[in-house]
Amino acid sequence: MPATLTDSDPTGLHRVLDDAVVLPQAARRLDTRREIWPDEVRVRVETLNLDAASFRQLEGAHTVDGRADGAAVRAEVLAIIAERGKMQNPVTGSGGMLIGTVEEVGPESPLGLAVGDHVATLVSLSLTPLVIEDGLERWDGRHERVPADGYAILFGRSIAATIPDDLDPELSLSVMDVCGAPALTARVVRQYDAPVVAVVGGAGKSGSLSLAAAKREGASRTIGVVPHEGEAALLRDAGLADEVVVADARDPIALRKAVTEAGGPADITVVCVDVPGCEGGAILATAERGTVIFFSMATSFSAAALGAEGVAADVTMLVGNGYTPGHATYAMELLRESDGVRSMFERRL
Amino acid sequence: MPATLTDSDPTGLHRVLDDAVVLPQAARRLDTRREIWPDEVRVRVETLNLDAASFRQLEGAHTVDGRADGAAVRAEVLAIIAERGKMQNPVTGSGGMLIGTVEEVGPESPLGLAVGDHVATLVSLSLTPLVIEDGLERWDGRHERVPADGYAILFGRSIAATIPDDLDPELSLSVMDVCGAPALTARVVRQYDAPVVAVVGGAGKSGSLSLAAAKREGASRTIGVVPHEGEAALLRDAGLADEVVVADARDPIALRKAVTEAGGPADITVVCVDVPGCEGGAILATAERGTVIFFSMATSFSAAALGAEGVAADVTMLVGNGYTPGHATYAMELLRESDGVRSMFERRL
Numbered sequence: 001m002p003a004t005l006t007d008s009d010p011t012g013l014h015r016v017l018d019d020a021v022v023l024p025q026a027a028r029r030l031d032t033r034r035e036i037w038p039d040e041v042r043v044r045v046e047t048l049n050l051d052a053a054s055f056r057q058l059e060g061a062h063t064v065d066g067r068a069d070g071a072a073v074r075a076e077v078l079a080i081i082a083e084r085g086k087m088q089n090p091v092t093g094s095g096g097m098l099i100g101t102v103e104e105v106g107p108e109s110p111l112g113l114a115v116g117d118h119v120a121t122l123v124s125l126s127l128t129p130l131v132i133e134d135g136l137e138r139w140d141g142r143h144e145r146v147p148a149d150g151y152a153i154l155f156g157r158s159i160a161a162t163i164p165d166d167l168d169p170e171l172s173l174s175v176m177d178v179c180g181a182p183a184l185t186a187r188v189v190r191q192y193d194a195p196v197v198a199v200v201g202g203a204g205k206s207g208s209l210s211l212a213a214a215k216r217e218g219a220s221r222t223i224g225v226v227p228h229e230g231e232a233a234l235l236r237d238a239g240l241a242d243e244v245v246v247a248d249a250r251d252p253i254a255l256r257k258a259v260t261e262a263g264g265p266a267d268i269t270v271v272c273v274d275v276p277g278c279e280g281g282a283i284l285a286t287a288e289r290g291t292v293i294f295f296s297m298a299t300s301f302s303a304a305a306l307g308a309e310g311v312a313a314d315v316t317m318l319v320g321n322g323y324t325p326g327h328a329t330y331a332m333e334l335l336r337e338s339d340g341v342r343s344m345f346e347r348r349l
Numbered sequence: 350m351p352a353t354l355t356d357s358d359p360t361g362l363h364r365v366l367d368d369a370v371v372l373p374q375a376a377r378r379l380d381t382r383r384e385i386w387p388d389e390v391r392v393r394v395e396t397l398n399l400d401a402a403s404f405r406q407l408e409g410a411h412t413v414d415g416r417a418d419g420a421a422v423r424a425e426v427l428a429i430i431a432e433r434g435k436m437q438n439p440v441t442g443s444g445g446m447l448i449g450t451v452e453e454v455g456p457e458s459p460l461g462l463a464v465g466d467h468v469a470t471l472v473s474l475s476l477t478p479l480v481i482e483d484g485l486e487r488w489d490g491r492h493e494r495v496p497a498d499g500y501a502i503l504f505g506r507s508i509a510a511t512i513p514d515d516l517d518p519e520l521s522l523s524v525m526d527v528c529g530a531p532a533l534t535a536r537v538v539r540q541y542d543a544p545v546v547a548v549v550g551g552a553g554k555s556g557s558l559s560l561a562a563a564k565r566e567g568a569s570r571t572i573g574v575v576p577h578e579g580e581a582a583l584l585r586d587a588g589l590a591d592e593v594v595v596a597d598a599r600d601p602i603a604l605r606k607a608v609t610e611a612g613g614p615a616d617i618t619v620v621c622v623d624v625p626g627c628e629g630g631a632i633l634a635t636a637e638r639g640t641v642i643f644f645s646m647a648t649s650f651s652a653a654a655l656g657a658e659g660v661a662a663d664v665t666m667l668v669g670n671g672y673t674p675g676h677a678t679y680a681m682e683l684l685r686e687s688d689g690v691r692s693m694f695e696r697r698l
Contacts, residue, residue, distance in 0.1 A: 011633070011660050013602060021600040023629040025659045026652055093651035126651075127659040159661050180658065251370040253362060280372040284360070294650070294668070301643070301650040301668060302442035302475075303375055309529065309671030310374045310476040311360050312508050317668035319643070319650060322658030 008037035010110075010156030015129055017085070024127035024155075030085035032129045032153070038108040039156035043100040043119065045130070047170075048146040049177050050077075050096040052204075053274040053297040054089035055144045061091075070141030077146070081132050088126035094297040095125030096144070098152055099163065099173045110156055118169065120176045121152065122159040122328060129153040145170070161328040170349050172332070174205060179331035180322035181206035181295045182213035185270050187324060188291055189213070194220035198259045198266035198285055200249045201273035202241055203231040206295055208344040210270045211240040212334045223262045225249060227273075234347070238340035249273050255281030271296050279303040286315045295320035357386035359459075359505030364478055366434070373476035373504075379434035381478045381502070387457040388505035392449040392468065394479070396519070397495040398526050399426075399445040401553075402623040402646040403438035404493045410440075419490030426495070430481050437475035443646040444474030445493070447501055448512065448522045459505055467518065469525045470501065471508040471677060478502040494519070510677040519698050521681070523554060528680035529671035530555035530644045531562035534619050536673060537640055538562070543569035544616035547608045547634055549598045549627060551590055552580040555644055556621035557693040560589040561683045563617070572611045574598060576622075583696070587689035598622050604630030620645050628652040635664045644669035 008014045012024040015031040024030055036042050050058075062072040081087050088095050102117040113119065121128060134149035154160055163172045189195060197214035201207040202224025214222050224241030226232050227248060235244045247258035249271075255278075259266055265287040271278055276298045283304070286292050292315055294304065304317050324330075335341050357363045363386065365371060366378040373379055385391050399407075411421040430436050437444050451466040462468065470477060483498035503509055512521045538544060546563035550556040551573025563571050573590030575581050576597060584593045596607035598620075604627075608615055614636040620627055625647045632653070635641050641664055643653060653666050673679075684690050 009602070011601070021602060022626065023601050023633075023656060023659065025655050026626060026629055093649065094655065123659050123661070124655045126655050157660050252360070252372050253358070253370060277371065277375060280375055284372075297651050297654065299650045300442065301648045301653075302646050304650075304668045305646065305671060306374050306443065306473045306475050307372060308668075310372065310472050311506050312472070312672050313670070314672060314674055315670065317670055319653045319657075319666035319668060321662070321664065321666055322654060323661050323663065325663055 008039050008156065010039065012127065012155035015153070025124065028084065030129045032085040032131045034151065036104055036106050036153065038106045039110065040106045041102060041109050041111055041113055041154040042104045043121065043152045043154060044103045045098050045100040045148050045150045045152050047099045047173065048087065048096060048125065048148050049098065049173055050144045050146060051092070051094040051297060052144060053092045054094045054096065056274060057089060057091050068142065073141035074136050074139055078132060078136055081130055086126060086128055086130050092297055093126065097121050097125060097177050099169060100152065103151065111154065111158065111160055113160060118163045119160040120163055120173050121154060122161055122176060122179070124322070159323065164332065168349065171345055174345050174348065175331050175335050176328050178206035178209060179327045180324060181270070181272060181320065182209040182334055183324035183327035183330050184293060184320060185210040186213040186217045186330065188268055188293060189217040189219055192267050194218055195267035196221045196223070196264055197268045197270065198223040198225060198264055199270045199272060200225045200255070200278060200282060201271070202226055202244070203235040203344065204272050205345065207272035208238065208240055208341055209331055209334055210272060212338050212341050216334070221263050223259055223264060223266065225255065225258060234344070238344050240340045249281055250275060250277040252281035252284050256284040259285035266290060268293065271299065274298050276300065280307045283308050283311065283313050283315055288314045291316040291318060293318045293320055357388050357505065359388060361476065361504035364502070374473065377433065379478045381434040381480045383500065385453055385455050385502065387455045388459065389455045390451060390458050390460055390462055390503040391453045392470065392501045392503060393452045394447050394449040394497050394499045394501050396448040396522065397436065397445060397474065397497050398447065398522055399493045399495060400441070400443040400646060401493060402441045403443045403445065405623060406438060406440050417491065422490035423485050423488055427481060427485055430479055435474060435477055435479050441646055442475065446470050446474060446526050448518060449501065452500065460503065460507065460509055462509060467512045468509040469512055469522050470503060471510055471525060471528070473671070508672065513681065517698065520694055523694055523697065524680050524684050525677050527555035527558060528676040529673060530619070530621060530669065531558040531683055532673035532676035532679050533642060533669060534559040535562040535566045535679065537617055537642060538566040538568055541616050543567055545570045545572070545613055546617045546619065547572040547574060547613055547615035548619045548621060549574045549604070549631060550620070550622035551575055551593070552584040552693065553621050554694065557587065557589050557690055558680055558683055559619045559621060561687050561690050565683070570612045572608055572613060572615065574604065574607060583693070587693050589689045598630055599624060599626040601630035601633050605633040608634035615639060617642065620648065623647050625649065629656045632657050632660065632662050632664055637663045640665040640667060642667045642669055
């Protein structure tokens with residue numbers, strides 16, 4: 001560590017290059033120097049997992065005549081990382097996570113990691129200093145999972161989980177990527193007495209884990225909402241929901257109708273679909289004094305706040321915090337316990 | 350009502366002119382026809398109250414050399430209303446509310462209103478069909494409060510409160526405009542045992558009411574955070590907070606330090622300032638297992654979600670729902686009970 005630098009802050013504030021004092025997540029640019037502060041950890045990167053909303057936006061922005069241009073997506077990701085010192089999509093604000101091997105541990109790091117540990121970072125790429133050293137040459141720009149070589153920095157207050165030896169690392173990463181959703185869903189379900197739980201996007205990664213969590217914590221009925229019959233068949237086969245219904249989540253009236261007919265309205269509605277415009281339907285599908293948990297990064301704060309007010313809906317609306325203590329362990333338990341969860345994840349690998 | 354039209358929906362869906370099925374709040378354009386459906390109410394408008402975040406954005410967009418151009422602000426508001434059929438700022442997504450007199454009540458309206466009632470609408474202007482008939486000629490474009498002549502439509506599931514005879518209507522409107530904040534703050538305070546409550550923007554309208562609500566519901570300590578010494582003096586004089594501290598809410602480290610030194614971290618942090626970038630500081634100022642309530646329309650969903658995850662903060666984050674049953678009555682009680690609240694509001698008239 002250069003002796004002239006200021007002390008480090010557990011939030012990573014010391015690596016923010018902006019003029020204003022902002023946290024790394026809100027910063028325009030981060031300091032990506034290799035040398036670590038005493039409470040930091042440096043990780044050798046193997047794989048980036050781009051946030052689904054971010055990847056979808058990038059792919060959409062580089063689609064011509066219905067064909068996505070993978071090379072253009074790759075070039076934009078490289079440009080973002082080079083410019084910002086982190087992988088944060090400027091449109092969605094979101095990042096993703098990474099998998100790698102611990103390369104150096106500062107003497108004051110509180111994370112409990114050792115050199116050589118195989119880890120997944122559970123804080124967003126949107127606040128993680130990152131340098132790419134291979135030009136992402138092994139990535140075709142067509143998948144959220146990005147083989148990469150380079151390094152990343154973890155702060156004192158970061159979170160990283162060791163990847164189990166007995167599972168495919170890609171499977172572990174895929175589960176840990178969304179482990180905040182089942183943990184928070186579980187906490188909210190325990191606050192109700194045998195609630196009806198609807199999960200919008202129930203066949204997705206965070207959705208299927210949230211359905212499993214709801215059932216495990218005592219939901220009286222779980223309803224999985226999916227956009228088309230193909231996903232409905234997958235979710236029915238996995239046995240993760242008591243009811244599976246097909247509806248367009250962006251159509252508030254259709255969503256209200258589908259959930260109501262499946263045994264709703266829901267006491268708890270969990271929004272796991274990464275498309276904009278689902279706020280109104282989620283609110284209308286939820287019972288009075290119910291709770292809506294928004295996990296999608298495509299959620300609009302004002303659409304949620306004003307949407308509920310606009311229909312005089314007495315619902316609690318939660319910003320899906322990606323961190324709940326024990327979230328990675330809890331999600332891995334769901335994976336090991338449930339063949340349905342495992343099948344939903346393995347088919348994506 | 351023209352006989353060929355579809356039935357009305359209590360959410361106002363029947364007045365959405367967009368091709369996609371969206372709720373009025375999310376719609377591009379609304380149908381502003383004068384004729385009402387059987388469950389609707391038409392109100393003759395006297396005053397619009399623009400949302401603070403919206404007005405600030407409009408004023409900023411029309412400021413040249415440090416001088417706001419009121420005529421340009423007025424022209425833009427007129428253009429928005431004419432184009433969209435509602436007053437919804439395209440940048441902030443927010444609207445405001447209105448005051449007026451009931452002009453016609455449909456035979457199936459459930460709102461309990463009668464022709465001639467003097468009312469404030471408690472649903473956002475961002476979803477209220479609105480026609481301006483006087484060109485806003487009495488407004489100078491320099492204040493959030495807009496004298497206006499025209500009409501607005503309330504749906505079956507709208508909310509309107511009768512304005513008390515014994516209070517200045519502008520005072521009532523000003524209180525009702527932000528009545529969602531104290532009601533939700535009160536509900537959250539009751540879920541804790543004698544919590545420490547910090548209100549960021551404590552000298553503002555929603556902030557001062559939230560401080561009064563927190564104290565009334567059993568907060569052990571209330572901390573008002575304000576941006577400068579002038580507001581601090583006002584808030585101290587009003588006696589609404591146990592501690593008043595000056596801090597820039599956009600500086601997360603400064604906010605954490607100010608709240609901690611005033612007796613925090615807070616069990617509940619209420620964000621009432623209409624400036625972007627306060628998410629990180631609010632999260633850092635809040636204790637583990639605490640709750641952050643975001644009432645500002647300037648809140649970024651992804652900044653909140655990723656900000657909490659990024660610092661491994663186990664906090665519950667609520668989207669400030671503007672509707673809680675009884676919210677207008679509750680806020681008016683706070684106004685009548687507290688000389689401090691009253692003084693904070695009257696100085697703005």
